[in-house]
Amino acid sequence: MMRTISILGVGWLGLPLARKLISNGYKVKGSVTSEGKMEMLQQTAIWPFQLLLTKDGLRLDNPAFFDTDVLIISIPPRRTADVEEVFPAQIKHLIRRLEQAEVKKVIFISSTSVYPETSGVAKETDVLLPEKASGKALLDAENLFRLNHHFKTTIIRFGGLIGADRNPARFLSRKSPAVSGSKPVNLIHQDDCISIIKEIIRQNAWGETFNACCPEHPSRKDFYMKASAVSGIPAPRFSDEPEPYKIVDSSKLIRYLDYRFKYPSPLSYLVAEF
Numbered sequence: 001m002m003r004t005i006s007i008l009g010v011g012w013l014g015l016p017l018a019r020k021l022i023s024n025g026y027k028v029k030g031s032v033t034s035e036g037k038m039e040m041l042q043q044t045a046i047w048p049f050q051l052l053l054t055k056d057g058l059r060l061d062n063p064a065f066f067d068t069d070v071l072i073i074s075i076p077p078r079r080t081a082d083v084e085e086v087f088p089a090q091i092k093h094l095i096r097r098l099e100q101a102e103v104k105k106v107i108f109i110s111s112t113s114v115y116p117e118t119s120g121v122a123k124e125t126d127v128l129l130p131e132k133a134s135g136k137a138l139l140d141a142e143n144l145f146r147l148n149h150h151f152k153t154t155i156i157r158f159g160g161l162i163g164a165d166r167n168p169a170r171f172l173s174r175k176s177p178a179v180s181g182s183k184p185v186n187l188i189h190q191d192d193c194i195s196i197i198k199e200i201i202r203q204n205a206w207g208e209t210f211n212a213c214c215p216e217h218p219s220r221k222d223f224y225m226k227a228s229a230v231s232g233i234p235a236p237r238f239s240d241e242p243e244p245y246k247i248v249d250s251s252k253l254i255r256y257l258d259y260r261f262k263y264p265s266p267l268s269y270l271v272a273e274f
Contacts, residue, residue: 111135
């Protein structure tokens with residue numbers, strides 16, 4: 001049985017994921033970039049490591065971090081002008097270390113930003129031409145993992161992350177000018193993110209790529225007007241002008257893992273938590 005899990009990037013998603021895995025009996029190792037954050041991990045019963053990944057290499061205070069049954073990589077690319085060059089370079093250094101450490105199972109957290117806005121349904125089998133630099137960087141990283149035969153990687157393309165301390169009403173509250181209200185949203189709650197990762201590990205679902213979004217996609221206007229109303233934040237302005245969109249299809253995830261979303265619609269999250 002797999003009993004040790006390392007999480008590279010203990011942040012907004014990685015920290016509650018680590019807590020849940022520990023409560024389920026796993027030994028969890030976690031990495032942060034600065035020494036000052038390590039005490040926080042210790043207080044949560046996470047074995048702390050300091051790991052810094054740059055385009056020039058990987059610095060790690062203790063190689064035991066990679067002595068693990070599963071490595072979960074939760075490090076989004078930084079929004080810099082050279083992200084298309086830097087992020088894949090970072091991943092290449094990381095993969096080289098994984099090969100040396102003989103890590104066998106990897107979960108790579110990606111994003112639905114790899115899909116362009118084509119005014120249609122986005123599926124895992126699509127030929128991808130990302131529009132944003134971050135999406136291009138993520139797709140390059142995905143391919144580096146997918147083509148590596150030293151370990152098995154499952155890629156999860158999460159939609160926009162909501163839940164915990166992320167009040168969605170703030171996402172568009174300062175947007176100016178007005179944005180299209182008819183565009184469907186592709187969102188997922190933190191609780192579902194954690195449960196999906198747990199199910200992949202439990203079911204040994206390796207070597208797969210999964211979209212992970214709420215199965216229901218209300219319009220941007222319906223969702224953010226409701227979010228503003230329930231949280232008391234001024235509503236954003238919307239226009240009637242149509243915009244290119246995408247509807248991210250998570251049916252493969254639902255079918256393959258027999259997964260039931262805690263929040264099948266982003267609107268159900270607003271009703272439950274606000």
